[in-house]
Amino acid sequence: MHYNTYLSVLLMAATCCSLILCYLCWKRREIPIAISYGLGMLTGSFYSLGYAFEIVSTDLNQILFWLKIEYIGIPFGTVMWSIMVLQYTGRQWLIRKPVVALLMVVPIITFVAHYTNEWHHLFYKTMSINYSQGFPLVVLVKGPLYQLHVWYAYILFAIGMTLLVQMYWKAETQMRKQITLMIIGSWGPYGFTIVYLSGIWNMPIDLSPFGFLFSGLFFMWGIYQFNLMRLAPLVLQKVFESMQDAVILLDVDNGISRFNMSASQVVKDLNYKGVIGKPVTEVLAHYPRLLKIITQEPPSSASKVQISGLHDDKFYNVHLSLVCNSNQKPVGKMLLLSDVTETVLTEERLRDNARQLGELNTFKDKMFNVVAHDIRDPLAVLVNLMELMEEEIETNSEDQEEIMQEMGRQIHNTFTLVESLLDWFRSQRGGMIFNPVVWDLSHVVQTNIQQLQVRSEGKRIKVVADIPKGSHIYADKEMLDLIIRNLLSNAIKFTGEGGNIQIKAEAVEGKVIVSVSDSGEGIQAEQAATLLQEDYPISSAGTAGERGVGLGLTLCREFVRLNGGELWFESVHSQGSAFYFSIPTPPNEPFVFNEQKERRSMA
Known part of the structure; x- marks a missing residue:
């Protein structure tokens, strides 16, 4: 028995090894790299199977038949391997139909040329039998199309190995073992073919099919040791990067x-x-x-x-x-x-909400005290006055004008307190919705002057508004009314009999500064230092004994801030006070004062 029989058995084992790898690839066919690698192993199995029977054939016709079996796979093996390398190194975007069709041009030419060689002899120039080894071996003189096939295969191989080596140097230590197995396994068929074609060893047997056995062993080791086809290294890197x-x-x-x-x-x-x-x-x-x-x-x-x-x-x-x-x-x-920035910010917002709820709860407690004192006292006075009035009516039918005036003042103070409480509760409970629109400042000021006309006339106070018509501002109407009404009410409250109050407006850098100045008693230095810093300032009695709840300036400050402005004041004790607040002008509309100003006074 010649050694060709043992070599044939060994090639059959290589074929079985390739087919096992094809089966493993089929089981994992959902992975693109498994498909290209499986097809590559299938082409190798045709090569090794055909050569196993070629070296045990007895005549030239049998050898030519098995050569045709080998060339079902030989032309396409390198293309399948190249596609696998592109997938393995993360260049899937190159694997498109036009690119694959271009890669297949030379393999198809090789396949057709081999099967039609008898007509043109461009693939094999001559074919003969050599019996020097004791069994028939074919001797082939290669033609130009065979040379084209060899050069094309090794150009693709060189490109693929370059990509694998580049990947090896960029990869981490843990991934280099996988890439090393891929490189060594890929050298199997091509390395053996180089040895055979170069003539370094004068061997009549083609060693190329045995390279598939060598490659199969390395790839099977890589599959079971490193899950070579489950996830390519570059895919892991992309997952890490993403x-x-x-x-x-x-x-x-x-x-x-x-x-x-x-x-x-x-x-x-x-x-x-x-x-x-x-x-x-x-x-x-x-x-x-x-x-x-x-x-x-x-x-x-x-x-x-x-x-x-x-x-x-x-x-x-x-x-x-x-x-x-x-x-x-x-x-x-x-x-x-x-x-976790969003989580932290949400926690901070919850803490702010909890703090605001705490402040509202504190305000509620203080408000109960205010109600207990500021509402109880005037109501008690009203009760006493009513009792006195009843006694006087029984004993004396004279005019009760003084008692009735005092009752009127007390009722008015009680009404003012309730109105301020309602305004404050609406602002704190969300009942007052912020809705800024364009308003005529002159009209708003005159409306509020008229609402307080009874109080100003009662103290013979002259109120002058020095604001022209058509002076537009951009603010919430309800809040603006409350701001002007509170400031004007305070000015009346702290201005003595026969005093003066003046309301002016001046445009400054996209805003309007409104001032309410009076000739009243002014603010003491100790009170002025903390007047706008306290959330719930203590109310002072007016020049005619008027009482307040102490919430007016707090509301003004909050509503001015919501409208995008600021509130401040100037005061000299015994000489009067001037309160200022800024309010935005309408977008893209200047605040224009007419040359002819309107002055209205109320005495």
């Missing part, structure tokens, strides 16, 4: 091993080149809290850290965990930063 959470990998010496795109956006010091391999204490020197978490022992499970970004500060949950090998020995650390 993670929204920032991930930083450290080695056992706390050196930067790797980080994803999200980490470079969170930690600006990871953006420059050459950071890989540097100590984390150097790279994260500007992040002391992160360094503390990384270097502390044992590693922290989770911590919340605020990190300043390019545009604003963000909050991150930081999780540090050990990375262990199969023997549970630590080989590094993984730092994971999850953005």
Whole structure:
């Protein structure tokens, strides 16, 4: 028995190995790389099967028949391998129908030329039988189309190996084993063919089919050892890069091993080149809290850290965990930063809401005290006056004018208190909706002057509005009425008999400054220092004994702020006061004063 029989058995084993790989690929056909690799193994199985029977054939016709079986797969093997390499290295975008069709041009020419060689002899010039080994072997003189096929195959092979080598140098240590198996396995058929075609060893047997056995062993090892076809290394890298959470990998010496795109956006010091391999204490020197978490022992499970970004500060949950090998020995650390800014801001809003609710609750308690004192007292006076009035009516039918006037003042003060309470509760409970529109300031001021005419006339106070018609402002009408009414009411309250009140407006840089000045008693220095700082100032009695609830200026300050303005005042004790507030002008409309101003006074 000649050695060709043993070689045939070995080639049959290679064929079985290739078919097993084809079966494994079929089971995982949902993975694109499994399809291209399986088709490549199928082309190799045709080659090894045909050559197994070729070397045991007894005549030229049998050899030519098995050559045709071999060339069902030989022309297309390199193209399938090239597609697999493109998928493995993350260049799937190149695998399009036009590209695949272009790659198939030379293989189709090779396939057709081999099957029609008897007509043109461009693939094999001559074919003869050699019996020098004790069994018939075909001797082929290659033609130009055979040379085209060989050059084309090795050009694709060189390109594919270049891509794999580039991938090897860019990959992490853990992934290089996979890539090494891919490179070694790919060299099998091509390396053996180079040895055969170069004539380094004067062997009559073609070694190329045996390369498929060599490749099959390496690829099977890679499939079962590293799940070679389950997920390509570059796919893992893309998953890592596409993670929204920032991930930083450290080695056992706390050196930067790797980080994803999200980490470079969170930690600006990871953006420059050459950071890989540097100590984390150097790279994260500007992040002391992160360094503390990384270097502390044992590693922290989770911590919340605020990190300043390019545009604003963000909050991150930081999780540090050990990375262990199969023997549970630590080989590094993984730092994971999850953005929790929205959660933190929501918590802050909830705390603010809780604080506001607390303030409202405090206001409610104080308001009960106000109601107990400021409402009870005038009502008690009313009751006493009514009793006196009843007694006087019984004993004396004279005019009760003085008692009736005092009752009127007390009733009016009580009404003012209730009205202020209602305004305040509406503002605090959301009953007053902010709806700014364009208003004529002159009209608003005159309307409120008329509403307070009875009070001003009662004290013979002259109220002058120096605001022309058509002076437009942009504000909430209901809030604006309340602001002007409160300021004007306070001016009347603290102005003595026969005094003066003047209301003016002046345009300044897109806003209107409205002033309400009086000739009253002014504000004492101690009270002026805290008047607009207190949330619930204590009410003072007016020049005619008027009482208030102490909420007027608080409401004015809040409503002016909501309309985008400010409230302030100037006062000299015993010389009068002037309260100012700013209000926006309408968008794209200037605040114009007419030359002819309107002055209206009320005495």
